[in-house]
Amino acid sequence: MQARLNAANLVQPEVLSAVNALYKASHSAGLPGSTLELVHLRASQINGCGVCVDAGARAAKKNGETDDRLFAVAAWRETPYFTDAERAALALAEAATRLADKADGVPDDIWNDAAEHFTEQQLAALVLWIATTNFFNRINVTTRQPAPQNWG
Template identity: 60%
Template sequence: MTARMKNPAMLLPDATKGIQNIYKAVHQGGAPALTLELVHLRTSQINGCGPCVFGGVKSALKNGETDERLHQVAAWRESDLFTDAERAALALAEAATRLADRPDAVTDEIWAAAADHFDENQLAAIILMISLTNLFNRINTTVREPAGATW
């Protein structure tokens, strides 16, 4: 598949600067790096974003994630390989990504589980990672960025 156009974030350099600043803040928020990788991957799987799934797997492996856990991210509820904190972050990622699936997308129960495991700075980092991932997923699927492409 060929992309419909060059990635908008590459065409508009000021957008890239803003995105880089948000990423910097995300990684200063204190959330575990592997948790951020997991929420990025799960969000990208839900949205069907090939480039982000590809890049997310590569990045997670580079940061010490295992093949076995990466193969089970899509079925995290049925897997015993994820901690309670990771499960809470994955549930938050799914709820925040699937906003239209139910009237109260991020329920009090989902929020409480995440808040039990992460402080406000860590939650901010996780929420921003989910949001940035959704941004990238929407850009990539709209312009049909091919899987395997990286920024």
């Protein structure tokens, strides 16, 4: 696969500043880093973003995530590896990523389940992180950004 556009052309100083602010806001609300990484990986899998799947899995592994959990993210409902809070976050990520698949993009039961596990501030950060992940996925898929062949 060859990129349609050099991704560096998209990252102007004001864009980088805005992205850093989104990242900081999402990661400063007290959500476990592992939950944010799982959500990022799942949304990226759904969107077919090779760059984010690759980088997300590597970052999660570097931060202590187990192979069992990483290998099972796409089938999280059918595996015993995830906590109830992580399952709620993954369900929210899937619904928010697949908004057009249902008339009610994020049904109340999915939202309410997440709200049982996270504070309002954490929920806001989780929604922001899901949106940020989808933002990057759409840029990378649209411009055909390949995952690096060698991370060195």
